[in-house]
Amino acid sequence: MVYKTKRGIVNPAYQKTADNIVGKMTMAALDQEMAKAENRPPLLGCDTDIGGGPTTSRFRQGLVAGGVGQLEFVPAQLNVSLQEALFEKETIPGSSIRTVLLVARAQLLLAPFNLRVAATFLPSFIYQFTVGERDEVDVRRIRTEAQTASAGSAASLLVIFCHLRNTKSTATSQGERTRIVGFKNFVLINKDLTHPDQGTLLHEMIHCSNDRFMNDIHDDDRNSVYSRGDNRNLLRDEHAISLNTAFFKS
Numbered sequence: 001m002v003y004k005t006k007r008g009i010v011n012p013a014y015q016k017t018a019d020n021i022v023g024k025m026t027m028a029a030l031d032q033e034m035a036k037a038e039n040r041p042p043l044l045g046c047d048t049d050i051g052g053g054p055t056t057s058r059f060r061q062g063l064v065a066g067g068v069g070q071l072e073f074v075p076a077q078l079n080v081s082l083q084e085a086l087f088e089k090e091t092i093p094g095s096s097i098r099t100v101l102l103v104a105r106a107q108l109l110l111a112p113f114n115l116r117v118a119a120t121f122l123p124s125f126i127y128q129f130t131v132g133e134r135d136e137v138d139v140r141r142i143r144t145e146a147q148t149a150s151a152g153s154a155a156s157l158l159v160i161f162c163h164l165r166n167t168k169s170t171a172t173s174q175g176e177r178t179r180i181v182g183f184k185n186f187v188l189i190n191k192d193l194t195h196p197d198q199g200t201l202l203h204e205m206i207h208c209s210n211d212r213f214m215n216d217i218h219d220d221d222r223n224s225v226y227s228r229g230d231n232r233n234l235l236r237d238e239h240a241i242s243l244n245t246a247f248f249k250s
């Protein structure tokens, strides 16, 4: 009735208000909406791509290329709130060491731009499900549960460690800039799969920093932290600017 009333599904030939019968008009409306929903692009996940070619050592595009070296930022810090989803019998939190590595990697790549991240641990919460990272219902659900367990501060980026299901992805990021309405951007880190260079957090932050990075198009340069390489050691100026604008400018 709610569905029909909302959409005004009424046959004017013999009724003025919706009835509680699922008739031809209701079925057609449901079919149409389902088809539309199923045609949406999948949510974004980031695959690992392990075993690529050698990479050179670079930490900042401008310093090496010589062209954009004058780019300077006002020193700034972003608070990152970390939460871990635990199965009921999973007693040992797995996120602590990973977090240190992920944050350390982000610090290293952000430092030439005067940017830094500070990690805050929110209490872990019991979550008995794995998450299909391209499944909107799954993603929305763990996001809601995490928020219910501990809201965190509004100014921080929320990072949730959880078990992703049937995937090669090390992480996925979602948020108000994607199709999940009502949530600020957030990152899900896969507890079961680690990227060898630990660049995952910064990589996902770049996805979150602008609509135009909310897609599957990554850098070809395997040095870039925004590529699928496995020894990524370069934060490109373009990405630093986007991060600065989205997260660091007050």
Ligand SMILES: [Zn+2]
Binding pocket: 045, 046, 047, 203, 207, 218
């Ligand atoms: Zn990615």
